[in-house]
Amino acid sequence: MLEFKSVTKRFGDIIALEGVSFEIPDGEFVLVIGPSGAGKTSILRLVMHEFAPTEGEIFLDEIAIHNLKRSQVPNLRQQVGAVFQDFKLLTGHTISENISLALAVKGVPASEWDERVFHVGELVGIGDRLNLFPSQLSGGELQRASIARALVTNPKIIFADEPTGNLDWETAEGIMKLLSKINEEGKTVIVTTHNRDIIKEHKGRVLEVKKGKLVSDTNTKKKHNEKAD
């Protein structure tokens, strides 16, 4: 479970987040929405402990992220599968090597790499692209590779920051379906986006952030089910 308790983050006079509180139980699919500069990415960066909150507490299961020592940060990051808008794939390595890197970082024995890489490659639909370099793939395929890299270490939570930001609607829809599929298999998935079409299509929990504040926490799935009843 991911829990934010009255989290505030200031950069000098600029307030990135102010008094944000929420709980995300295991297995949930949550959209974090809001305009650019609202503080969506700050939530991810706080979860990844790129910086500590100015006030408040953050917990990922038993890990008190707000109190984390520098030496404990790698261990935290190994438990969060992060997906970025700009993919952050290494250009000099093949897709297979990029995915394996996450396994190497986690200390998984090299003998297991091929099998696990092939498995996630097939899962995200790029099984036939594993030996290509990032420059040889389309935007959608690169994002799938990035998701495969996040998934391969079997993290507790997948956090995708604007994963469809650079993609056309059709490809973006495919990525969202893939993330839904991953969520259906039991993973907690958190996606930040400002894409209205994605928000409209999403059936589930939505956290809306504006000017650093959490302004709404709704569950469209519940509403949908209530209407259906």
Added chain:
Amino acid sequence: MKRPIKTGFTYVRRAPYQAISVVLVMAVTFFVATMIGLLVYGSTKLLVYFETRPQIIAFLKTDATDAQIGALEDTYKNDSRVRELKLVSKDDAFALYKNATASNPLLGELVSPSIFPASLELSVTDLSYADTLVSDLKVKDGVDSVGFTASVGGQDQLSSVINRLKSITKSVRIAGIGAVVVLLVTSFLVLLVVMSMRISMRKNEIESLRMLGATGAFIRNPILIEASIYAIFGVLIGWFSASLTIMYSSPRLLSYFGAIEVLPHTLNELLILLGIILGVELIIGLVIALFGAVAAVSRSLRMIQ
């Protein structure tokens, strides 16, 4: 450890020109360092040769008793001014004479050991003690006359030769160490600049690794191995070139200096000396490379949280 080594070699292969420039700068440094190491060795041997030669010879009376000779030996063996003491008996002196006149055996036939005086040969720890030692010896029982080694002239000449050698050796050491230090600092700076460039080229890669949860060691180790590869190749090329040069010129050097061992006389001893120099250079090279790489990578890791 397999992954960092493999990654380190991959990094070297990816930018061969930068790698070649660092290796060449280090090779020049260690070529000069090897040559200066050998020069310091040779000049030290030269100095030791002159310093340890018998500088004072006390010729004993032909009727000097064994007890008198024994007493003299005991006195000067324990004297802190004396570095080495050697008794040359009448028979030894006769043998020396025979050796010296080997080309004309008749000269050896005409004399007997009894006409040769036994002598005590002394070398002093410092030439300033020579005067007082000579005066002391002259009044001892059983001593006939006292003098300086003839082959290098009198006391003034010997003193002047040794002082000049000391001054040359000191200058060689200071200039050599100065040159090596300047070259080592240059190598360190070149390595630091190149490693910083390489790391800034890999900024995105390091950032991605950080996000995946890579520890500092995971990111740092391949970079340290890359720097170590530069150091090892630089040292080996520099040392090998200097060793070839010295092996090529050693017959001429040895024949010029004759009995003075400015270089080891046997190949085995020369290889041992070169091996010691290589070991020291590898340690210095690795220390420089690791310091340079750690300085470059720590700065970059601090910037990328």
